[in-house]
Amino acid sequence: MAKTLDPKAPLRLGIAGLGTVGVGVIKIVQQKAELLSKRTGHPIVITAVSARTRDKDRGVDISGYAWEDDPVSLALRKDVDVFVELMGGADGPAKAATEAALSAGKDVVTANKAMLALHGQDLAIQAEDNGAVLRYEAAVAGGIPVIKSLTEGLAGNRITRIIGVMNGTCNYILTRMENEGLPYDEVFAAADALGYLEADPTLDVGGIDAGHKLALLASIGFGTQVAFSDMVLEGIERITISDIRHAADMGYRIKLLGVAQMTGRGLEQRMTPCLVPDNSPLGQLENATNMVVIEGDAVGQIVLRGAGAGEGPTASAVLSDVIDIARGTRLATFGQPARELVKAKSAVAATPAPYYLRMSLVDKPGALAKIAAALGNAGVSIDRMRQYGQLENPDVAPVLIVTDATSRHALDHALEEMDATGVLAEAPVAIRIEAV
Amino acid sequence: MAKTLDPKAPLRLGIAGLGTVGVGVIKIVQQKAELLSKRTGHPIVITAVSARTRDKDRGVDISGYAWEDDPVSLALRKDVDVFVELMGGADGPAKAATEAALSAGKDVVTANKAMLALHGQDLAIQAEDNGAVLRYEAAVAGGIPVIKSLTEGLAGNRITRIIGVMNGTCNYILTRMENEGLPYDEVFAAADALGYLEADPTLDVGGIDAGHKLALLASIGFGTQVAFSDMVLEGIERITISDIRHAADMGYRIKLLGVAQMTGRGLEQRMTPCLVPDNSPLGQLENATNMVVIEGDAVGQIVLRGAGAGEGPTASAVLSDVIDIARGTRLATFGQPARELVKAKSAVAATPAPYYLRMSLVDKPGALAKIAAALGNAGVSIDRMRQYGQLENPDVAPVLIVTDATSRHALDHALEEMDATGVLAEAPVAIRIEAV
Numbered sequence: 001m002a003k004t005l006d007p008k009a010p011l012r013l014g015i016a017g018l019g020t021v022g023v024g025v026i027k028i029v030q031q032k033a034e035l036l037s038k039r040t041g042h043p044i045v046i047t048a049v050s051a052r053t054r055d056k057d058r059g060v061d062i063s064g065y066a067w068e069d070d071p072v073s074l075a076l077r078k079d080v081d082v083f084v085e086l087m088g089g090a091d092g093p094a095k096a097a098t099e100a101a102l103s104a105g106k107d108v109v110t111a112n113k114a115m116l117a118l119h120g121q122d123l124a125i126q127a128e129d130n131g132a133v134l135r136y137e138a139a140v141a142g143g144i145p146v147i148k149s150l151t152e153g154l155a156g157n158r159i160t161r162i163i164g165v166m167n168g169t170c171n172y173i174l175t176r177m178e179n180e181g182l183p184y185d186e187v188f189a190a191a192d193a194l195g196y197l198e199a200d201p202t203l204d205v206g207g208i209d210a211g212h213k214l215a216l217l218a219s220i221g222f223g224t225q226v227a228f229s230d231m232v233l234e235g236i237e238r239i240t241i242s243d244i245r246h247a248a249d250m251g252y253r254i255k256l257l258g259v260a261q262m263t264g265r266g267l268e269q270r271m272t273p274c275l276v277p278d279n280s281p282l283g284q285l286e287n288a289t290n291m292v293v294i295e296g297d298a299v300g301q302i303v304l305r306g307a308g309a310g311e312g313p314t315a316s317a318v319l320s321d322v323i324d325i326a327r328g329t330r331l332a333t334f335g336q337p338a339r340e341l342v343k344a345k346s347a348v349a350a351t352p353a354p355y356y357l358r359m360s361l362v363d364k365p366g367a368l369a370k371i372a373a374a375l376g377n378a379g380v381s382i383d384r385m386r387q388y389g390q391l392e393n394p395d396v397a398p399v400l401i402v403t404d405a406t407s408r409h410a411l412d413h414a415l416e417e418m419d420a421t422g423v424l425a426e427a428p429v430a431i432r433i434e435a436v
Numbered sequence: 437m438a439k440t441l442d443p444k445a446p447l448r449l450g451i452a453g454l455g456t457v458g459v460g461v462i463k464i465v466q467q468k469a470e471l472l473s474k475r476t477g478h479p480i481v482i483t484a485v486s487a488r489t490r491d492k493d494r495g496v497d498i499s500g501y502a503w504e505d506d507p508v509s510l511a512l513r514k515d516v517d518v519f520v521e522l523m524g525g526a527d528g529p530a531k532a533a534t535e536a537a538l539s540a541g542k543d544v545v546t547a548n549k550a551m552l553a554l555h556g557q558d559l560a561i562q563a564e565d566n567g568a569v570l571r572y573e574a575a576v577a578g579g580i581p582v583i584k585s586l587t588e589g590l591a592g593n594r595i596t597r598i599i600g601v602m603n604g605t606c607n608y609i610l611t612r613m614e615n616e617g618l619p620y621d622e623v624f625a626a627a628d629a630l631g632y633l634e635a636d637p638t639l640d641v642g643g644i645d646a647g648h649k650l651a652l653l654a655s656i657g658f659g660t661q662v663a664f665s666d667m668v669l670e671g672i673e674r675i676t677i678s679d680i681r682h683a684a685d686m687g688y689r690i691k692l693l694g695v696a697q698m699t700g701r702g703l704e705q706r707m708t709p710c711l712v713p714d715n716s717p718l719g720q721l722e723n724a725t726n727m728v729v730i731e732g733d734a735v736g737q738i739v740l741r742g743a744g745a746g747e748g749p750t751a752s753a754v755l756s757d758v759i760d761i762a763r764g765t766r767l768a769t770f771g772q773p774a775r776e777l778v779k780a781k782s783a784v785a786a787t788p789a790p791y792y793l794r795m796s797l798v799d800k801p802g803a804l805a806k807i808a809a810a811l812g813n814a815g816v817s818i819d820r821m822r823q824y825g826q827l828e829n830p831d832v833a834p835v836l837i838v839t840d841a842t843s844r845h846a847l848d849h850a851l852e853e854m855d856a857t858g859v860l861a862e863a864p865v866a867i868r869i870e871a872v
Binding site: 024028032035036038039040041137143144145148149152153154155156157158223281284296297298299300301302303304305306307310312313315316317318319320322323324327328329330331335336337340 | 460579591720736738739741751755763764766772773
């Protein structure tokens, strides 16, 4: 994959997508030309851009750049060395233009987690077959250099576990619910008003966006093909303020937590709400900040924390990839040749853990006994249980249970049996308690 | 600096120094040969080693490696591509062998912070003049990929400040003093018994070791020549358990904190005890863990945390450099050509801050007034002050003062005037309160 610029020759970028991140990249390239040139040995310049709307005040001067309506044409321009894809979307123009660039042997830098989570394996092969590199530091945890740390800095380790809070919007919602005692719907609406949510908000609150990111980290860490479809996904939509308070009473906080680990039964990948100890680095994470914890057999635990989104942080990550390319650093997309990545067997929640269960029982004699029996029959033992009255609806009794460590399989078995008893007033909420 | 291995050719290491870190490196190379080969495309092998004592059970089999008594001979061997320097010591054999390797155009990977802090500029020039690379991830904060994050991951930023707790032994001592209420001398002795201290313990508790690390980060971050001699150094030897308690009462913890920042008056570099908010990531850092906080104009604040020492973490960092070299990644030692690094003007504590002052006054009427006057005359205003009785020694009155934000210069002026009044029973302790 050797591909070196002539000494002092400029590295020419074509940028497709002029939203927040694209504008951030343009600002850095324009304002720090001298610094970038010193650090890489090459001027870094933008030669052409593309976006949906040409005439729009973006707060940066793009008049010196050639304009292309079609990102594929942009990617194929002779005066573009690196195609910078900042349009987003798993398919459509982003993928078409990325493929065009790679086929032409051009390097690609992208912030597109969805595209990589769904098509990363194919795109990585295409890059490697054409002597191009495909980099995506900005796709995971914004400005935190986590792709670099995992692919390069910790490459002497057998990675044992990757944990992360990687959706700032979810953490913002959960933190505000906790700190201000507000219900989910209200904070969700506030986040929406602030523009924190994706056009399809289930990408955020459903855990999909964060799941895309985790799938990429798992591939690098475990040398496996990206397998987003194997990820267990659960959003934060059903978390209530009382769940947050119960968790706090027990010394925990609720986070939308990603966990990837290689188990004896296969690769476990999940992005679900979890209880984590409130004195752990993850438990202490407030607002929209992201955190990724990487555990390796030699290094122990490394914690990386920073802004997971926003113009500056994301542009910083894009630039780090561009700078690598300018310096001649050429790495395989997932840290080893894509054709050598193995297809991992998927293990769904193979590792046992205690669970927090919240359920509402119809207020009939024997209801609680039926719940306890269902757990017992599935081999799930109870660490503590609490039933309490509720003024608003005296016909329903809220019950809180913390189980001992159990497999998700056994727990699901118990939940099915509970459902069949007819004593549940609504579907129970089960939240894993993760040791971090 | 292009220098590439033939496809599939092994990368051959010569390791000088078979202490904890050397043994850790050997273990990784032996135990993870397949993984390393997959990740780099080249077998990574050890061909020769060197140490002070040949016959010693190190828990690893070195019988397959050639032995050299002299590390210079090791560095110059034809079958060594990368000289791995793990002997330590700023001068002597480590420097001689490093220079020999670089002169011969061989790449060097080292964990030697002292050598780089004192001779980094010369060695970097030597490396670059000979087309070699000189890497040292293991020299700073053990397993945390901080050199990589700063040099590469955040290279699109103008770095504004670097803060770090980078001496695990000092943090261990301060944490145990706080958690167990033990005096400094006792915890120091315990750390010594555990083998946590360098042969010369002032390297640890005097802040020198951590200062070496900070000087390297400052050079990369600010594009300046390493200037360890400009660093303001102050150890933790005079911190008492009562300082720790007073700090805690005010919501702070005491850390041996490194701060490097470029100010209008020049480069400020200091490694001194500081008070930091107890709810900040730095304030929450316990035991021997290290943390480095990097602030950049685009990325905001990035926090990196992990084990700062030990066999596995340090070997992990050494391997990351070796892996970079095997992959063909070739970077300038301090992130840009050494000849282009500027010699920074040194600014001693240019940024103002509040200070915590602890002093013992001779118990005479008017003593406190003289102290207050000295502060006032120097333009230092008092945020709060407390004088309290002391049973053991009724002739001396301990006084605690927190100032408003002031320059260190004004404070030193006040301390001099206080000294001249003759009311101080001993030299005061002044600890900066750092906003982190």
